[in-house]
Amino acid sequence: MSDSTGRPDRPTSRDVARRAGVSQATVSLVLGDRWRGRVSPARVEAVRAAARELAYRPNLAARSLRLGRSRTVLIVVPALTNEFFARVHAGAARVAGEEDVGLVLYHSPEVVLPARDPFASASVSLAGVLASSMAAEALAALSGDGLPLVMLDSEPGRGAAAGTVNPDIAEAMRLVAGHLLALGHRRFCHLAADVDSWTFAVRARELADRLAGAPGAGLLATERAPLTIEGGLRAAERALTAHTPRPTALVCDDDLLAAGAYKAARRLGLRVPEDVSITGFDDLTLGIALEPELTTVRLPAEELGATGMRALLAALRGEPCASAVLPVELVPRGSTAPPAAGP
Amino acid sequence: MSDSTGRPDRPTSRDVARRAGVSQATVSLVLGDRWRGRVSPARVEAVRAAARELAYRPNLAARSLRLGRSRTVLIVVPALTNEFFARVHAGAARVAGEEDVGLVLYHSPEVVLPARDPFASASVSLAGVLASSMAAEALAALSGDGLPLVMLDSEPGRGAAAGTVNPDIAEAMRLVAGHLLALGHRRFCHLAADVDSWTFAVRARELADRLAGAPGAGLLATERAPLTIEGGLRAAERALTAHTPRPTALVCDDDLLAAGAYKAARRLGLRVPEDVSITGFDDLTLGIALEPELTTVRLPAEELGATGMRALLAALRGEPCASAVLPVELVPRGSTAPPAAGP
C-alpha cells in the first residue's frame, strides 16, 4: 500500500453493511440518522450493532467530498499566547463541540509568512471563517473566497462579512473614564497599543471624548507601546516623567501594559494607587497577580468566541447576517484610588 | 444545489485542464510537481498559468480520499488558556506550517465531555497525533486507533507511543533545589500541582531526593493545590503558618502557584525574598510582572511542540521512533535570596 505505516485499513460503511446484511445505502441512512420511515427498526438496530462491533468511524474526507461542504470552520486569531485570544478560541471551540462542527485554527505567527495560505494550512475544505480583525495580514488572503465570514472585534459594516461580533468597547472605555473621573482624577495619560486595529482606535477616541467632556480634565499624552510588559514599562516611564504636574491616572489599553506601568511606577518611587492610579483592559489572569490587584474592565472573551461561532453557524444555515455587541463590566480593584491632594 | 449559500463552485483540476488544453492527469502531475520527464516544459508553464488565472486550489477532501491519508495532525493539550500549552502549540504550529502539514487542535475543556470524540471533532482524517500527557482523559479515546502518536511531557517507554519528547524536568528541579541550597536554605515547602501527571510526580521525587541528600535540609511539607493563583495562595498560607520555624523557601510547581505564594506572603506580612524565597516553574509572562520578578526555570515550551511535531513527522515517514529530552534553564531573578539569619 501507499501507506508505509502498514496501519490496518479502517472499516468502511460497506463492511458494516456486509456484516449487518444490508446495503451500503442503508448503512448511510441509519448512521446519518435519517432512516425514519425508510428503514425498519429491526434493521436499524442491526446496523448500529454492526457499526459498534467494527468500531466503524465514517471517513470524513469522503463525506466532505461527497457533500461538497464540510462542517469545519476556520478561526483566525493573532496569537494564542495572548490569553485574550486563547479565551476567544476556547469559547468558539465549546460551541463548535456542541454543534458538532470541526474547528481549525490559524494564528498568524509573530514572523508573518505571507506565502503561507491559511486555507492550505487548514488541510481541509472549509465551511466558514471566524476571524479577529487583529489578524489583518492573514485576512487579506481570505478575500475573494466567498466563504461566510464573521468578524470579531471589527468595525461593523465593513467588508463582506456575514456578521460582526464585538464587545462594547466604547462602553468599556466609558466605564474606565467614568470611574477615574468620579474618583477625582483630572490629569490622564493613555498607554495605547501600538497596533493598527479598529478596537484600539475606538478606545483612543472614546477616552479623548470623555475627558474632553469633563471640566478641568485633560489627556496629557498618548504613549504608544508594543503589547508587552516591557512596552508598557517604557511607555509609562515616558508618561510619568514627561509632564509636570504628573498625570495621576494611567489608562492602559491592555493588562500587559498596565503590568509594565506598575514596574515603571515602582522604579520612579511612586506608589500605586496612592501616587498614580492604573487601569487595565481585558481582565487577564495577570491582573490579580499584581500588587495591588489591577482595576480593569472585563471583556467577555469566551462569549465573544461563542457568539461569533453561533453567528457563523447561523450564516451557514442561510439565515440573514446578524451583528452583536456584548456587554462589558468594570472590575474595580486596588489599583485605583482618589488622587493625592493637590501639589 | 445542496449548498444553500449559493457560493460559486470552485474550479477543479479539470477546469484547469480544459483551459490549458491538456488532460486532468497532466494537471495533477504538474501541480503535484512530479512532472519531470513526463511533461514538456511548455505545457508545464501553460498549466501553471491556467491554474493561476482560475485561482485554482485543490480540493483537500478529494486528495485525502484518494491518498487514503491526510497531511493533518491532531494535537491534544489540556487547555490553551494555559500559556505554557499555548506556547507548545505555537511551536508545533510553526513546524507544521514549514512542513506543509495541517494541524488540528483538541483541547480538553474544563468540563470534560466524555461523549465527544477528538477524532470526530477534527472533522478530518488524521495522519498522527501529538499529545500532552496532561490531557489524560482525552487520550483514553485515542487508544486502539493505530495512529502514530508522540507524547509530550510523558514517561518514556509507556504506551504505544511512537516517541516521547520531554523537557528535562528532573534537571530543572535539580537546578531549583541546587540554587536554593547554595543560597543557604534548609527549610523547604513544596507547592505541588494538584494534577495527576508524570511531570509533577518527577518534580516531587526529584525535590525530595535533592533535599534528602543535603545535610541539615528538609522538606517540611508538600501542599497540593489546583493550578491557579488562588490555589497557590491557599497552599502557601498553609505552608507558611503550619510550621515553626517557618520554611524559608517555597518551591512551586508552576508560576501561577508562585504568584499565589506572593500574595500569601504579603498577607502574612512577609517580604519576598528577605523573609521567604519563592521559585516558580515554566517562565510564564506573569513572572516578570511580579514584584520582585520571579526566579523560575524556563521550560522550552515552543521547542517542545516543535520537536514533538518533527518527531511525529519522522514517524509518519516510517523512521524509527525517537525520544528527546530538551534542556532547561534556571532564570534567577529577584524572588530568591539567602535566608534571614537564624531565628
Place this chain on the structure above:
DNA sequence: CTCCGCACGTGTTACGTATAACGCCGCTGA
C-alpha cells in the same frame, strides 16, 4: 380484478484527485 400509494430497501452514480496502464511518435541500431 386492477391500480394507486405506501413501507422498505437496493443499485447506481458523482464528488475531485492521484496514479497505473496504456498509446503514439520519432529516433536508433541491426
Place this chain on the structure above:
DNA sequence: TCAGCGGCGTTATACGTAACACGTGCGGAG
C-alpha cells in the same frame, strides 16, 4: 526495414460516502 525505446500524454479507475431514482410486495379503494 523494422523492432525497440524513451519522451509525452491520455484514458480509465478507485478511494468512501450520500442521495437520487428505482424496484418490490402489500393493502385498500375503485
